[in-house]
Amino acid sequence: MGAEELGAEIELIRMLDLEIGHCKQCKSCLWFTEGPGKCVIKDDGSFLYEKIMDADGFILGVPIYCWTAPGQVFVIRDRILGPRVDVAFAVEAKKSGTGMMGMGPAEPDERLFKPRVAGFIVNGGAHTTAQLALPPLHTLTFSMQAAVVDQLLVYDLTAIPGAAVLVDDALKRANKLGRNVAAALGKQYDDVEYKGDDPGTCPMCHNNLMLVGNTNTIECSVCNIFGKVRVEGDALSITWPEEELKKGRLTIEGKRLHGTEIMEVMENLKPRFEEIPAKIAKYKEYDCIVKPLTKKK
Numbered sequence: 219m220g221a222e223e224l225g226a227e228i229e230l231i232r233m234l235d236l237e238i239g240h241c242k243q244c245k246s247c248l249w250f251t252e253g254p255g256k257c258v259i260k261d262d263g264s265f266l267y268e269k270i271m272d273a274d275g276f277i278l279g280v281p282i283y284c285w286t287a288p289g290q291v292f293v294i295r296d297r298i299l300g301p302r303v304d305v306a307f308a309v310e311a312k313k314s315g316t317g318m319m320g321m322g323p324a325e326p327d328e329r330l331f332k333p334r335v336a337g338f339i340v341n342g343g344a345h346t347t348a349q350l351a352l353p354p355l356h357t358l359t360f361s362m363q364a365a366v367v368d369q370l371l372v373y374d375l376t377a378i379p380g381a382a383v384l385v386d387d388a389l390k391r392a393n394k395l396g397r398n399v400a401a402a403l404g405k406q407y408d409d410v411e412y413k414g415d416d417p418g419t420c421p422m423c424h425n426n427l428m429l430v431g432n433t434n435t436i437e438c439s440v441c442n443i444f445g446k447v448r449v450e451g452d453a454l455s456i457t458w459p460e461e462e463l464k465k466g467r468l469t470i471e472g473k474r475l476h477g478t479e480i481m482e483v484m485e486n487l488k489p490r491f492e493e494i495p496a497k498i499a500k501y502k503e504y505d506c507i508v509k510p511l512t513k514k515k
């Protein structure tokens with residue numbers, strides 16, 4: 219409602235209204251066998267894809283399930299918001315004229331190139347289990363380079379659906395998130411200012427989920443950027459080198475490097491591709507698969 223109050227045109231899509239099957243890794247959305255960005259699976263995926271491509275921004279609100287986001291979110295990501303909408307792949311496709319990742323015709327969906335913003339709201343029943351709630355949602359915005367303007371975690375809501383309406387502060391904060399997202403609509407990625415309450419440990423995604431090894435280097439699990447840790451007494455400080463910020467997962471350069479990495483791995487393995495049919499045969503013939511009676515073998 220906050221976004222609408224600022225004049226944004228709003229549509230509400232409820233995940234449970236959608237029938238969206240799992241990605242089967244056929245890669246037709248990358249190779250355009252069904253047309254630019256199209257999926258072979260005929261279900262509500264195409265409806266959602268069109269809605270997201272047409273939108274200048276979105277707010278994703280989800281409950282916490284089992285310490286993280288619910289499964290529907292990840293099914294949607296894999297079907298609609300993964301390589302299919304990778305802006306770096308699309309830029310390369312246009313430049314090279316050889317299609318996404320060098321395959322197929324070069325006609326990416328032009329809507330991929332418009333700026334998009336996003337906001338996240340997560341509701342949880344408890345308060346000790348939230349570390350894996352918000353960070354995974356960022357994997358839905360990586361590929362399409364949507365700038366996350368604001369993120370909100372509301373907890374202590376028990377397991378009763380709808381309990382959030384009892385928490386006035388949470389409702390007010392959610393309204394503000396809507397306004398923050400609406401105010402950023404149309405802005406270029408680098409011009410979007412983060413409006414979340416917690417600046418977080420990572421200067422890019424503003425999350426706190428870090429990988430710590432046995433050196434003074436720390437890695438943001440979301441952005442794949444490396445910082446240097448310093449400890450003085452009880453105080454800990456982290457510096458993030460400028461070159462890391464330029465190639466994190468949230469940048470086009472980071473995504474381009476990821477695409478290059480995939481192509482390098484592909485080139486390395488290419489000479490051995492012809493071995494696959496013979497070597498895979500024994501696994502395909504390994505007949506211990508069981509299925510529900512309603513499914514064909």
Ligand SMILES: Cc1cc2nc3c(=O)[nH]c(=O)nc-3n(C[C@H](O)[C@H](O)[C@H](O)COP(=O)(O)O)c2cc1C
Pocket residue numbers: 280281282283284285286341342343344345347373375376377378379380381382
């Ligand atoms: C399958 C399932 C798993 C859940 N796991 C968690 C959990 O790990 N942590 C938590 O805080 N709440 C958990 N909950 C509670 C929901 O997050 C809570 O019911 C929800 O925030 C209610 O929000 P709503 O009013 O938006 O539906 C779980 C609920 C379900 C149905």
